Amino acid sequence: MTALWAIVLCGALSILYAIWATASVMKSDAGNPRMQEIAAAVREGAQAYLKRQYMTIGMVGIVIFALLAYFLGMLVAVGFLVGAVLSGAAGFIGMNVSVRANVRTAQAATISLAGGLELAFKAGAITGMLVAGLALLGVTIYFAYLTQFLGLGANSRTVVDALVALGFGASLISIFARLGGGIFTKGADVGGDLVGKVEAGIPEDDPRNPATIADNVGDNVGDCAGMAADLFETYAVTAVATMVLAAIFFATSPLLVNMMTLPLAIGGICIITSIAGTFFVKLGASQSIMGALYKGLIATGVLSLVGVAAVIYWLIGFGPLAGVKYTGMALFECGVVGLAVTGLIIWITEYYTGTDYRPVKSIAASSVTGHGTNVIQGLAISMESTALPAMVIIAGILVTYSLAGLFGIAIATTTMLALAGMIVALDAFGPVTDNAGGIAEMAGLPKEVRKATDALDAVGNTTKAVTKGYAIGSAGLGALVLFAAYNEDLKFFIANAAKYPYFQGVLPDFSLNNPYVVVGLLFGGLLPYLFGAMGMTAVGRAAGAIVEEVRRQFREKPGIMQGTDKPDYGRAVDLLTKAAIKEMIIPSLLPVLSPIFVYFAIYAIAGGGAAGKSAAFSAVGAMLLGVIVTGLFVAISMTSGGGAWDNAKKYIEDGHYGGKGSDAHKAAVTGDTVGDPYKDTAGPAVNPMIKITNIVALLLLAILAH
């Protein structure tokens, strides 16, 4: 009980930090009236979009809430609600801070680079801390409510189901937000660039381009709100899955409650270390922005090492643990592996997307021979970039499993995700600086200001790529934990078939010899491909609509190009809002419905009865792994590849291979355009889709048990 209170306190601390930081951002200078006018347009667009998005998700949510309440009871349905509302809130608040910090960052950059960095990072940190804090508070308080207030057993089915439903609520927001936000932002970006840069020959963020406000809105709803929902979900789902595993592995151990509390405690202590880390982000004498950010990240990592050790020592000790073969020390070592995996994945992603290394340089070099070779080399790099992260994840699995079995993998993943506060801070920094650059351009601020915001923006590109690598790596590991939970849950129901008669005679066979397993693997494997295809097509369609709209405005108001008439920014925002909302629905439902479809299809094909159930459970389990296996590669190749294309363009713009305007630059712009939906729509949305498939399978088990 003390532990839970301490964890709640940590969560509360993150809220306090957010309030303090928000106040500190808000009292900064908001710039001149022209800047404020632009910022207001961006803010209104973003708010209007999110409102519409959440209303649509709300309708889907109400249906699911009712279904859960009917099948699994009110406590489970409320868990779903808690997850959904908090996930939405983290994104919504973060986005609201972001759309206010953008203009202030632009203003601060007129004075000094250090000031701009401080403001932008603080704004990002608000989102980061809210993601980690709200996720931790949601899971902890609801767990405490169920176990302490209602007196349910920590590993009773209702508690487990309610926690899983909480994860599902978060997942649902996350897939819609990632996909809807991703379609919005890249529809605006690709469409705006095509008609502005290519056709009209005006620079990016030129105020004459009717799509430019929409582009800035997109940064906030995609990179900020979408990312926040995504990591909220991974954080909550991983904590929940680790708790479920603890509930199963330590069911009869005196350590049960402490073991279930452990993932929450790790989350709690790492919020403190993340907040502490934010104060290490300071521009040094070298003026290296990336260096300043890394200082904060490294400080958080080192402090977390100590913190996690303390928490484990306090809750379970370093010695042998009752009922299992490993020690508390081994679990700590698993935590260290989690931190090491984080560090390695960040380093590898930077290697593949940074302008200082072979991959990006090779894409830039291949741009000299044209659009085609740029894309070929970019695709080659995108595929190659999957190998090392996969090897790191493989090594992580092998080491932690040998240290402490499946629970070791879970603790490593939990520790990895406990840093989410700091990592989201790095990521949410990106859209703020991106917007600040846009506002500086549109408001006609002096060139030096744009130079400062450009420097911040370039670093934002790298941090965005790096965070995506982290998000996907952790999602892959998190999904393995979820698969373990599915498997253990299934075992539990079968062992207690007397109480859960549906499972009578069920004998799932997860062996690769079982053709239903092969079928499940293949079916799971195709989901990320189909989902990715839908995401890419949606961006293409949305961008096409924007191109038409902008052409129409240029045609009907010739004064826009002369600067004598104002473009109608609102229409572009409105059009994209509708397109994104419409396009996000079907792909989002794909992972929700797939496990249910596979279960009942295989059940019928295998002849029904206990044999049919066994075959169907095996196929669904295999499908969960199939979706991870291809999903991991699809997601990493898309996000790293997209980042590499983006920075290859920047590398050329820095004066290599003829610089801006050269033929190589034109080819690099093509690569960047291709990379846009890769890295910001389809790729990152694979994350939540992997986990949603897993979590729906867990809920399906619970529903069938009833």
Place this chain on the structure above:
Amino acid sequence: MTALWAIVLCGALSILYAIWATASVMKSDAGNPRMQEIAAAVREGAQAYLKRQYMTIGMVGIVIFALLAYFLGMLVAVGFLVGAVLSGAAGFIGMNVSVRANVRTAQAATISLAGGLELAFKAGAITGMLVAGLALLGVTIYFAYLTQFLGLGANSRTVVDALVALGFGASLISIFARLGGGIFTKGADVGGDLVGKVEAGIPEDDPRNPATIADNVGDNVGDCAGMAADLFETYAVTAVATMVLAAIFFATSPLLVNMMTLPLAIGGICIITSIAGTFFVKLGASQSIMGALYKGLIATGVLSLVGVAAVIYWLIGFGPLAGVKYTGMALFECGVVGLAVTGLIIWITEYYTGTDYRPVKSIAASSVTGHGTNVIQGLAISMESTALPAMVIIAGILVTYSLAGLFGIAIATTTMLALAGMIVALDAFGPVTDNAGGIAEMAGLPKEVRKATDALDAVGNTTKAVTKGYAIGSAGLGALVLFAAYNEDLKFFIANAAKYPYFQGVLPDFSLNNPYVVVGLLFGGLLPYLFGAMGMTAVGRAAGAIVEEVRRQFREKPGIMQGTDKPDYGRAVDLLTKAAIKEMIIPSLLPVLSPIFVYFAIYAIAGGGAAGKSAAFSAVGAMLLGVIVTGLFVAISMTSGGGAWDNAKKYIEDGHYGGKGSDAHKAAVTGDTVGDPYKDTAGPAVNPMIKITNIVALLLLAILAH
């Protein structure tokens, strides 16, 4: 014994057909001296390349031969030699016919379209029949030699190992030929287009382009010899794996020999139906070339239905089979499923790559807004195109497994591959017509001739795509059969651990709960990505070298562009030969060495001993499935996507969206360039890499057993 002789007779029939058809091709008119001069240059280049390629493979082969002879005995090593030599021979002879038929097809097209079609298809059919015939003869005669002449038991280890080694020999040729040929052909194509079409502004196949002979050489060594080796391998490996499964499932049955003969008999009868089918290929009143080819394919399919039924009835009857729960009729139904899967995959591939349907049209439409949107839509289509073939394969597995278990899947795959003669004929038709077009252009034949060869060439593009879909689908199914063989083989060694002491105490656990299985799946999953990345990069490098060489020639001999000086075609061919040979080695060794690496790495990590062996065998098994799961999607997306890009360009060239020279056309050329290494290098080479991984694992088992 009678059956084996009958099968050998069928194989001999294919050789007779090839001899007859070759004579008939050779006596056609070889055109005017200018055409013959060009054709001679192409022929010399192709022969020089293949000679060098086979010498390099020979050196690798000698090492492997020695290793096999040392570890597994001379009979096994000779099996390897038989597979390698015959696979190489099929490609070599086919290519030699192809480089003679090209100029004759061009000449025939000066008289009539029907004549051109007849000649080109006959040339393709020679390669097709040789592939099926030599593969069948190799497996059958060596099997007969071992069992009848040497008197070894049909399911003795030596026979099984020797057959597996035969498959390995074929695989080794196939991966080198696919990759080396693919790098050559696309290096020439991409490089030649970049510097010719884009920089110098001269049309494709213009004799002033020094890379143009290399481009025509590439068609022959890549699409003809490479494809032949690939399907030879799939054919041989599937027959062998089905025989191995029969040896295991029917070990104690009186039907043993007949069951092991069955896959060979199905192959034999389908050679006859394929030869019969070639005579149905006739240009009808509608002048539809595709229609004429489909007539032949459909005739072969229908005749095969009857033939397979007859063979099954003759060898094992339609009634219940001793020792298993299914009937001969069920096995026939599995054969029907195999034919249905072939038909469906061909139909789906045509949908995704044909100019009449949504996918290609959508890529063409997206070209209007530029290079970026063309590539985005192409990538979306490439990802989407994996879903339906995967579903067909899933359905095929489910149906055949429920009919006759694992052996049912094997029989379906065998039947699917028995059509290889006809399918390769359709494919090998492509490079002949492609070359014919090139020769017509370079020899300055009248426009009408070029129009006829272009019509043939466009159909060749579709048949090439369709065949690749078939090759990959069958490879995916074939690999499942190989995995089953691995698994059954392992069970056999463990059951007889007294005789094979290495397997004492080994208890592999292929369950998805086993982290070593998850690790194996992930490691297997990354191989196609890494391999694909290497293939794409190699093409980029080779193309870059060609661009430099052509630029150098243009610079040093300004007379080339004026037509007063002759380009040095030989240097481009020579340069590509060296590049392709060098670039093919490391990627080809990746699948050969990976199973060995994974086995020993996991063995060490899991602490050695019986536990280490168990973990390692589990991981290697999972790796085999991992490589299939991602490999299937990577390969289908690349080959279908590439075909769609190619035909989207053709669709625009047919006069849509502004036609040739429009901005949309330029964007479509970019997409086509990207699609080139996708569809002709990396994508198809994934095929043999999937199977080579599997077959090396089988050999590893045999070696460890010794």
